[in-house]
Amino acid sequence: MRTIAVTGGKGGTGKSTVALLLTIKAINKGLSVVVVDADVECPNDYILLNKNSLGCSILEVKVPYPKIDLDKCNRCGECVRLCRANAIITKKDGTPIIQEDLCSSCGVCWNICPQNAIAKTDKIVGNIYKEKIFDNLILITGQSLVGLRETSSVVSSLREYIKNISCDLLIIDTAAGSHCTVMRALENVDYAYAVTEPTPLGKHDLRIILRVLKELEIPSGIILNQYDNGDQKLILKIAKEFGIGIEGKVPYSKELAQYYSSGQLLDMKNVSNILEMDKEFWL
Numbered sequence: 001m002r003t004i005a006v007t008g009g010k011g012g013t014g015k016s017t018v019a020l021l022l023t024i025k026a027i028n029k030g031l032s033v034v035v036v037d038a039d040v041e042c043p044n045d046y047i048l049l050n051k052n053s054l055g056c057s058i059l060e061v062k063v064p065y066p067k068i069d070l071d072k073c074n075r076c077g078e079c080v081r082l083c084r085a086n087a088i089i090t091k092k093d094g095t096p097i098i099q100e101d102l103c104s105s106c107g108v109c110w111n112i113c114p115q116n117a118i119a120k121t122d123k124i125v126g127n128i129y130k131e132k133i134f135d136n137l138i139l140i141t142g143q144s145l146v147g148l149r150e151t152s153s154v155v156s157s158l159r160e161y162i163k164n165i166s167c168d169l170l171i172i173d174t175a176a177g178s179h180c181t182v183m184r185a186l187e188n189v190d191y192a193y194a195v196t197e198p199t200p201l202g203k204h205d206l207r208i209i210l211r212v213l214k215e216l217e218i219p220s221g222i223i224l225n226q227y228d229n230g231d232q233k234l235i236l237k238i239a240k241e242f243g244i245g246i247e248g249k250v251p252y253s254k255e256l257a258q259y260y261s262s263g264q265l266l267d268m269k270n271v272s273n274i275l276e277m278d279k280e281f282w283l
Contacts, residue, residue, distance in 0.1 A: 003170040005186050005218075008195040009205030011176035014225035014250065015195045016045055019173040020265050021250070021275040022193075023137065031168035032136040038185035039175040040126060040142040040154040050263035054141045055131030061142075061157040063105040064120040066098055072117035079109040079118060085150075101149045126154035128161055133266075138167070152180040159187060178212045186213070192220040193248065198230030203238055210242045221247035223275075228252055248277045 006019040019035060026033050037045040046054050066079075066088075075094030087102035088109060100123070110118040126144040133139055142158035144151040162170065174185040186192060192213050196206040206222070213220045221244055224235055229252040239246055250256075251274070259268040268274075 001165075001167055001170055002191075003172065003189045005172045005174055005189040005192040006195060006223075007174040007182060007186065007192055007209055007213075008176060009178060009207075009209035010196065010202055013176075013195045013197050013202060015176065016048060016173055017256075017260060017265075018193065018195050018223050018225065018248070018250065018275065019171050020045065020048055023171055024266065025275065025277070026169050026171075027134070027136055033169045033171060034138045034140060034162070034165050034167045036158065036162055036170065036172045037139065037141040038155050038158055038172050038181070040144045040151050040158070040181065041148075041175065043141045043143055045139060045173055046131065046141060047263055048260065048265055049131075049133055049139060050266070051131060051133075051139075054127075054129035054143060055139065056129060057127045058130045059128040059157065059161060060124050061126040061128065061144075061154050062122045063125050063153045064107070065100055065103055065105060065123045066109045066118045067121045068096055068098065069117045069119065070095065072115045073113075074115055074117075076114060078112055078114060082108050082112055084108070101147065104150045105153060126151070126157070128154075128158055138165075140165070150180075152184050155181045155184040159184060178208050182209075183212070183216070186216060186218060189218060192218045193223045194220055195223045195225055196235060197225050198227060198232050198235050200234065202230075203234040206235065206238050207241070210238065210244070214242065221245055223248035223250070225250045226252045245278065248275055250275050 006015050008015050023033050037043040080088045085102050085104045087099050088096050129141045131139045142154050144154045174182050194209050196202040224246050227249040259265050
């Protein structure tokens with residue numbers, strides 16, 4: 001099984017579109033594909049596949065959160081001092097208060113409390129869904145609860161679940177940016193495509209995600225969306241800087257936009273040719 005990540009520093013560059021175009025190319029070559037929507041705060045691959053829901057919930061994502069026993073607590077402040085997420089604050093009298101929306105469940109507080117006053121309690125933070133699109137196409141989606149600030153635990157559970165998936169090609173559609181959830185989604189992939197557009201903002205954020213991929217030692221290439229609707233020289237300069245190539249291009253296409261907006265990408269007759277690839281990594 002080969003694993004490809006589709007990522008990018010800037011939002012709205014077409015990562016999900018490219019992920020599904022790659023999917024269709026692979027299916028047309030007879031491969032079985034699992035698409036993983038790891039943009040857990042705003043998953044939308046199911047919409048592009050014309051589904052009304054995320055599918056069947058197959059796993060509740062739970063993480064341990066601290067619970068303070070104030071009868072045992074002596075207000076020493078060690079938990080406040082050592083919490084790197086600043087998820088524990090104190091009242092004027094030194095009583096600790098947990099801000100759950102900032103907690104990353106790292107476990108420092110319940111491990112270092114001198115009074116053993118902090119216990120663990122499980123809390124549901126999201127769900128993982130599964131939808132069979134075709135016999136050779138399955139969609140796995142992670143979704144965090146609304147308002148959850150620290151969502152990397154949902155991506156971690158998603159990555160853990162797909163370890164047991166069997167298919168020819170696994171395509172992970174990450175969130176935009178270079179934050180923790182993107183890092184988790186990129187773990188142990190064989191290759192990554194950084195999707196961008198030929199604009200100054202596309203150039204700026206492409207450099208950021210390519211730095212991340214280089215640091216993680218992930219082989220990568222660039223896919224340029226709407227390549228005929230901007231200045232390609234901006235992206236060529238970044239590609240040269242990182243010693244990689246533009247391996248795929250998607251033109252501006254009104255037809256593609258119409259199929260995209262109606263969730264009919266799979267029904268577009270020439271969809272597999274819209275994405276022009278210099279080489280196909282999964283073969």
